[in-house]
Amino acid sequence: MKAVVCEKYGTPEVLHVVEADKPAPKDNEVLVKVMATTANAADARIRGAVFPSIFNFPVKLAMGFKGPRKKVLGVELSGVIEAVGKNVRHYQVGDEIFASSGASFGAYAEYCCLPENAVMATKPKNMSFEEAAAVPHCALAALHYLKKGNVDTGQKVMVYGASGGIGTYAVQIAKAFGAKVTGVCSTANVEQVKALGADEVIDYTREALSKENTTYDVIFDTIGKAPITTCVNLLEEGGMYLSAVHLELSRILEGIKLSVTSSKKVIGGVAPYTSENLNFLKSLIEEGKLKAAIDKTFPLEQIREAHAYVDTGHKKGHVVLKVNRNK
Incomplete structure (x- = not known):
């Protein structure tokens, strides 16, 4: 099978497509024929060893100092179960799934094995494999933080970085929770964020947050660039700033x-x-309340080009990698 390996940290050039052995599932695992995965900011940070200085040593201690110990990256995927271990009870051959492989990685390959208790669910019926692959990582993050913020009907929520991987989902999930949502993005992405359902959009290149007159119950910074003090000043008493x-x-x-x-x-x-939570997201998708915002799609063989595009910092939503072809 084809797989992408990362032998050392660095630019996208460190990624190589190689021939690897097809894995066999253990008794508690399923073998997934990977149909699609993504090149997202998490993968790019790991590949480039771009970690906040305070976390640099512990992260490399866990992952590897010169390069990732787990050479095949990729944290989310969609695909078809091709084989199951003898102890697997909840999935069967032919099931279409989407999943987060998380710190186990492995999605940058034509096949990967996942334990039955992985963060996995059957694929939404109204999504393609490419769309479904772009859901688990960023949408689960958005859902977690909005739950932490107790977002509910009638609240005013600002999503900073509303056109990014997490931000595009945060806008939609907050709307599904009944909030009034203000998205913050650049000029080029204003219409996209409006199309996702934002009630208001602030173009940060034209309007300084410090001059904003509205106050919010929750401000969700999805990219870690919003000025904390400015945001906290825009919160209602008892409000929450989420990062x-x-x-x-x-x-x-x-x-x-x-x-x-x-x-x-x-x-x-x-x-x-x-x-x-993944099944909750699936229900929102099948109810038409949540969709994936796909920016570009590349074949797996163009993994370097996909990562180079992510590294620009200008992607709108998600960058998808097609792995296997539908028969």
Whole structure:
């Protein structure tokens, strides 16, 4: 089978397509014929060893100092189950699934094995494999943080980075929860964010957040670039600033200070992924309340080009990699 390996950290040029042995599922695993995966910011950060300085040593201690110990990257996928281990009960051959492989990686290959209890669910009926592959990682993160923010009907929610991987889902999920949503993005992405359902859109290249007059119950920074103090000043009393990315130490300390000295809270941390939440997202998709915003699609063989595009920082939504072809 074809697989993409990353032998060392670096630019997209460190990624190589090779021939590898097709894996065999263990007793508690399913073998998935991967139809699609994605090149997202998480994959690009791992490939390039782009970690906040405070986390650089512990992350490399866990993952590898010179390069990833797990050479085949890829954190999300969609595909068809081709074989099941003898102890698997909830899936069968032929099931179409979508899943987060998470820290186990492995999605950058024509086949991968996943444990039955992985963050996995049957694919939404109204999504293609390419669309479904772009759901698990970013949509699960968006759902986790919006739940942490207790987003509910009638609340005012700002999504900073509304045209990115997490942001495009955050806008839609917040709307599904009944919130009034304001998206923040650049000029080029204003119409896209409106099309996702945002009630208002702020073009940060033309309007400074510090001059914003509206206050919000929740501000969700999906890219880690919003000025924390400015955002906290825009919160209602008891409001929450949510950050979906690992912050530099200075921003962590600033967030702690603001949380301690006011009724407003700064919340971050790692988003745990669950099959329960993935099935909840599936229900939103099948109800027509959530869709994947696909920017570009590449064949697996063009993995370097896909990662180079992600590295520009200008992708709109998701970059998908086609792996196997539909028969």
